[in-house]
Amino acid sequence: MISKKNEWSSSxxxxxxxxxxxxxxxxxxxxxxxxxxxxxxxxxxxxxFSRSGSRMEExxxxxxxxxxxxxxxxxxxxxxxLYELEQMTGIVGLLPDPHLVGAGYSIIRNGDNLGxxxxxxxxxxxxxxxxxxxxLYITPDWQEExxxxxxxxxxNIDINPGANLIESVAPLFxxxxxNENIKQGPFHRVSEVKAPENKPRCAIRFFYYIxxxxxxxxxxxxxxxxxxxxxxxxxxxxxxxxxxxxxxxGGEDYDYDNS
Numbered sequence: 001m002i003s004k005k006n007e008w009s010s011s012x013x014x015x016x017x018x019x020x021x022x023x024x025x026x027x028x029x030x031x032x033x034x035x036x037x038x039x040x041x042x043x044x045x046x047x048x049f050s051r052s053g054s055r056m057e058e059x060x061x062x063x064x065x066x067x068x069x070x071x072x073x074x075x076x077x078x079x080x081x082l083y084e085l086e087q088m089t090g091i092v093g094l095l096p097d098p099h100l101v102g103a104g105y106s107i108i109r110n111g112d113n114l115g116x117x118x119x120x121x122x123x124x125x126x127x128x129x130x131x132x133x134x135x136l137y138i139t140p141d142w143q144e145e146x147x148x149x150x151x152x153x154x155x156n157i158d159i160n161p162g163a164n165l166i167e168s169v170a171p172l173f174x175x176x177x178x179n180e181n182i183k184q185g186p187f188h189r190v191s192e193v194k195a196p197e198n199k200p201r202c203a204i205r206f207f208y209y210i211x212x213x214x215x216x217x218x219x220x221x222x223x224x225x226x227x228x229x230x231x232x233x234x235x236x237x238x239x240x241x242x243x244x245x246x247x248x249x250g251g252e253d254y255d256y257d258n259s
Contacts, residue, residue, distance in 0.1 A: 001085065008089055015154070016182065018180040019167070019186075025175065025176035031138050033067040047059075052158070060100040073098075082094050085208065091131060097126055104204065108200065108201040109193060113147075116188065118184055126209065134178040137174070137176075138173065138202045147191045148193040151191055152166040153189075171203065
């Protein structure tokens, strides 16, 4: 993830929003398992999203789907992964959505598409602003000519036919895509799927958020409070090397008064 920092920065400078793609993101067996889970997820948990001619099937109750549950909560929502996203994007304080509002599995079937749009920016369930959108494509042996590309534009192509295509990304198996959510952007669509009937375009989606809240001025920030304010916090074994990272090393400054 961190090695993609230059690609992210280049996109942000050129297009006004960051985006990257990573091929062979997870091991093949895991992604095949995700695909089988998606196709066989309990029918009662699926919903259908439709708007302006768009159609997409969605499933976000992962409790009965062990592979998706493990990948989501052990990897994609982990502190380690959030740290890598922060290092790649320069965005500090990223948070996952454990409820997967609008996220989880998605299926776009043959003949369907998503019209040009920009994504929702506020998650009312967790009271946070959406900052990153990511998708892992999981249909094996996907062919470029089958469509289903996510296509980024500099304006809404469905309203303005003169809008310029920024990039068209094919939903190839085990390809991971991340883009930044910005104010009223980025505009994007999913081109019509023209795959065999038994090969729907499947993905699993993860959204990341930031908080813009301020602390309560009637109850300003403070450390844990004891009888005295004497305070130390240091490595237990100073002689041991450590290549990991410590919680709080994301560049933030809490501006505590240690006096």
